Amino acid sequence: MAELKVKNMEEFAAKSGVSRPTVSKYFNDPKSVRATTRERIEKALELYEYRPNPYAVNQNRRLTKNIGIVVPYVGDPFFAEVARRLEWRCIEEGYLPTTFSSHGSPDHEVEILDLLQSMRPAGVLLAPIGRESDRSHMEAFCKEVPTVLVDANIEGIGAAFIGSDNFQSMSLMVDYLCRSGEPPCLFEMPPVNPNANKRRQAYSEAMDRLGHEPSVIRVEGSGWDFEAIGHREGLKVLEEGRLTSKTVLCSNDRLAIGFLSAAYEAGHKVGITDDCSLRVAGHDDHPFSRFTCPSLTTAAQNYDSIANFSVETLCELIADEGSNRLRRETLFDNKLVMRASA
The missing domain is CATH 3.40.50.2300 (Response regulator)
Structure with missing residues (x-):
């Protein structure tokens, strides 16, 4: 068990009777020093309470880790x-x-x-x-x-x-949703990064390719609080009757999670059974998307x-x-x- 504390590598080198560069070389790669030197350093480690700060060691290198x-x-x-x-x-x-x-x-x-x-x-x-x-x-x-x-x-x-690939994923989602039910409208995320615009463009191109009129529902708000935006704007859209389709494709899963909450509050049942009034899908395969109610259909990114x-x-x-x-x-x-x- 260590009995004594040392403050830095210079002090540890003096205590162990080995040069400071050799001690540094040991901590970078123990096998890079001679066996007898390695044994001396390791005996000193048993006696003295010392471990180098890896960030400080890095700063002394030409190339840090x-x-x-x-x-x-x-x-x-x-x-x-x-x-x-x-x-x-x-x-x-x-x-x-x-x-x-x-x-x-x-x-x-x-x-x-x-x-x-x-x-x-x-x-x-x-x-x-x-x-x-x-x-x-x-x-x-x-x-x-x-x-x-x-x-x-x-x-x-x-x-x-x-x-x-946003164009591949949105095309995949639109194809599936059109094949399995009513063509989707797009409930669009705030344009906080390039993905928002690319997903809107990809959705529109996929709908055009399949012969359907694109319908983009733009939401008010900015920032990264997507669940709150999806909930607030989803309630507005549902209460005002602005949905153009019974299938809603949200441009990310966090927005879809908020929309699912809004649909529940507005009295809509979401899902694929005959008693459901809406279908909802998202994008990203957010870690929580499998635990929503109902669980969320989505396009999974290859993490x-x-x-x-x-x-x-x-x-x-x-x-x-x-x-x-x-x-x-x-x-x-x-x-x-x-x-x-x-």
Whole structure:
């Protein structure tokens, strides 16, 4: 059991009778020092209470092992799940990930990027706010730090974008809903990021292709509180009789969760049985979508492939040490998940 505390690596090196560079080399890779030296250091660890601060060790390296992960709203279980998977892949690759939330604030997003730059990260996985992001600040950051964008694509920013194919997924949903019942209207999310506009465009193109008139219901409100917006605006639409179809395709699952609550309050039964007056579907396969009542039909994003390929791409960029390369965009297909709501 450790008996004595030491304050830093210099003091530990003096106590163990080994040079400070050799101690540092040991903590980076124990097998990189001679067996006799390793034995001396490990005996000292048994006696003295000391473990190096990994972030401080990183700052003394030419290339740190820190990875920054930035999401627009960590209170969103969708982004929490994305961040969780990115973190584990970074850890598996031997990096130290730190996750930040910009909370939907472009000013705070800038502050996070400035903080990350001071940490000298090896790279950054960035899910930007999108439409309101400070493009010029983000461009300057990405010139200095290897950066991969995920979820929301800002054209020309970062060395790569990894995300979901919104046109494939919305076409998949529209095809299924038209095939299985009345063609859907689109209950649209606030345009907080590029995905909102892409999903609206993809919905309209799919409806045109099938010979149906697109019907987009735009909601009032802004920000990331999608459940509250879906509930409030859903009640308005239902009370005012503005639905143009008995099938409602929501542009994300969080909006659909709010709409399901509004439908219940307005006395509508949602589902696929004969006694139901509405069908409702969403997009993303939000972690809670299987537990709504009824469970939500949705387009599932390929979380694993997006997380794995994002980290693999960032590791390649780090290994290239910032060499110039063409920006890459990689989109993964989504999967139709049929549940009780549609």
